[in-house]
Amino acid sequence: MATIAFILLCHKDPEAIIQQAQRLTAAGDCMAIHFDANAGAADYAKIRDALADNPRVTFAKRRIKCGWGEWSLVQATLNAVEAAVDAFPRATHFMMVSGDCMAIKSAEYAHEFLDADDCDYVESFDFFESDWIKTGMKDERLIYRHYLNERKHKRLFYWALETQRKLGLKRAIPEDLQIMIGSQWWCLRRRTIEWILDFIRKRPDVMRFFRTTWIPDETFFQTLVRHLVPEGEIRCRTLTFLMFSDYGMPVTFYNDHYDLLLSQDFLFARKISPEATELKERLGDLYSATGVRFKVSNEGRSLYKFLVGRGRIGRRFGQRFWETESTLGRERELLIVVCKKWHVAKRLLGFIKHHMDVPAIEYLFSEEDTLLPDLGGIQASLPKRMRHQRALMRMLFDYFNTNRLIICVDPANIELLRDFAGDRSVTRMLEVECEFSDDFLVGHAMRIGLAGEHTSPETWERLIPTIRYDIVYESDTIRDAEFENHTRLRQSASLDENAASLARFLSIPQDKAREILDADYLFSD
Template sequence: MTRIAFILLCHKDVDAVVAQARGLAASGDAVAVHLDARAPAADWARLRAGLDGQPGVALVERRQRCGWGGWSLVAATIAALRLALERFPDATHFYLLSGDCMAIKSAEHAHALLAAEDADWIESVDFFESGWIKTGIVEERLTRWHLFNERDRKKLFYASLDLQRRLHIRRRLPDDIRPMIGSQWWCLRRSTVEAVLAFLTARADVRRLFRWSWIPDETLFQTLVRHLVPGEEIRSRSLTFLTFTDYGMPATFHDDHYGLLLGQDALFARKISPNATRLRPRLADLWTSGRRDFPQGGDGRQLHRFLTGRGRIGQRFGRRAWEEGGTIGAGRELMLVVAHKRELAKRLVGSIKHHTSMAALDYLFDEEDCPLPDLGGLERGLEKRGRHRRALLRVLYEVLGVERMVICVDPGRLELIRDLSGDRATVRLLEIEAALDDQQLRRHAMRTGLAGESESGLDLLIPTLRQHLEAEIRNLREAGFAGHYRLVAGAPTEDNSRALQAFLDVPAELAGDIARTPHLFDD
């Protein structure tokens, strides 16, 4: 009888991992969970509490601090494998997953597929001749010593690589080992896992080879399975469906990919967007559904390239988001909160979110760390957001499923405000009028880089800065935008309530509640 022990590697979104582990174990299968040791202690405590006493679930206690491309990911995998071998003696197969993976078939379908063939499912092709690596270093992944992680210590990584090249330092590969490469995500039989771990214990030279190589999670198991298992017992492909964007990054699947995913000849898919609020529950139900009638959808990678070549997140026959005519969309409402006092504007936006169902965001065009959902890459970096600002907003409306949105804008962004106000969407503007004292001007200067890294000489800058900010407000008012309202610190609540009512287009009582937000104008 087939029983799968899932090796689940995760580093964030603990609540989703708890649900994922419980869902996989609900079919009678098992799960060994490794949480990245970099995760906050509170996440580890929440994971343990969420899975405490859960049958078929075990947690790796001695966790690794995981870094992409390094040995730590392999070490985490091996630790979880050893735990699963010990805790689940009846497990027949070991399936490696990440917290971003979700089932696209039922447990019955998966068990039947694995029982039908006595084989290991792991992509394993020749490291040097296959052309599997598309970018970056190739043979030097194995033939140089990689003492530093490229993601964390880029300068040292490349300095070390360059030094080894100049000194002609090359690592010698074991004579009896033929390096292979392939996807990290595999499903191996129990006997194969036991053989691989025993081989690693016996061969210090092989451990050393992969311990100091680059991205060993794509080479170690792929090499050793091919070395230890007869070729006819290896199916050289992954049972986890994934594809890559034209940037070379793993593609993220969204709500409109359900049909595409179910049609793939795979058991799981990676990566499912955390914001795919309709897709995730549909896939979560699949594993225990007992369903066996799955469609055949062709080559998902080619289909995904076809769809995304015609628009964002698989919108068939649609153009790319920034080619859509540069419009937010007629019939939508965009409300701009404009204020130099950013803390005040954020406080107001928070109150709007509390009292209404509107989508409300902070300074997404002015602050890098403004929290945004996954938008297929459009949200990454202020430069990209500013380059495709109307497209960014249109996608936000679609992803959030709203027709009305509030965002904060710095008064100095007059060109941005003009651009947005010229859209076919209905755009209204709320200026928050509140005096800035000298200390607030100092903070503004430090935040915007006017003062450099020191406050030295800042007092001389304050009068000029005050004049500059006053000029920005004056220019904003003289621009003559339609639907321009003011919220004034110290004004009667009734006046501010009327301004909010017109700006937000909400009932007077609701606008009054927002106007009476405690400490709204406090410094």
């Protein structure tokens, strides 16, 4: 049976730390604590006194002052790890937690989870190839030396960086290491921890390198685990559920997040609000409970992203200069079927292709596996297609040797529609308006990952009206854009009305359009 040694890095709120240590050790696990030396001696003494009689708690032998982005965070972790290895010889797993973390599963569940798979859990993505770093410095974290804290000495920090850049003082990365990056919230087996401690004793060159990297807590353990452990024994994920806002700030959880947290495929969550006393009490009781069954739907991140993004007006990125200066071609005509029900749009494309010789492609900007010709790799992935959307469309026109092309676009992709509508080519849009039952919206939410089989009824009560409003909002946004050559095909309209709209869209006689639409199952689900 797994026994977890929690590695707790903390710097405030001694009362909460005491409660956390008591809760997590009550079920047979243990804990090593590093309390930041920047904090007051009285707070540290309070923690030590309160936990002095708990044999499952130990403390790092040396406290150090920690600073965000500094090596000190890694050193503090290593100090606590060494204390845990010495004090708890029966610990099978070592798991990083902070004072803002709380368990969202029972100890019984956590132990069974860890016993089920003999592996290490750590996010570790290639530093240079991945897009894990969204903003700020990247290569500079490694190739230059960082002795100052960016938050405490901002001007000196960037002066030192710029001086090294001007003088060409780049340094080499240790040749035998592939630098990896990921979350600092890992869970490692005892064998892996012992390998890491042995490695750092033998490789002072690696230690010198990481001591002057910037934000090494996101690269040190991530790199060493990949270097020392066979790939098949690593799960590239964290067991701590955390989310970040659009501004790069951690999302905080409150009392009404209890059900959402329990349904995520993680053992812990951070950050829990200090004011969420009810949530803390319920999660605290949960860890020592037995016989609890968890229904994991794991929709937390997608649900949060969906709900907080409703009603936004601004956009994050503008067009690139080479996109605004390029064109599909003045003589070309791009026909766009805009529909939320993808199966209806695909069915309509099938009807059109049966009666007309016009190349038609389904949701190429929404579905990874859309059937596309080989265009030299530009079509290989959705991010590439979106980055080079006009170039991709020009190549498709050339490939099919045509001046008319039909594609399908989801109405949520309003920026794509605006881009194509602003091109010098002729762009026609046919918005297909469908009716949406609650059952369809439930299925839609599950298909796109907003919800799962175990999503609670309370969540559905909030989610279904939000999705319905979102669909209406997307349609209103398209109409407000006042696109030229925009027509609508409506499920509630008559065959003659829809035939007139399709005739305008395809520039064909209305009789021909009526023939295309002469099927009573176009809008069937």
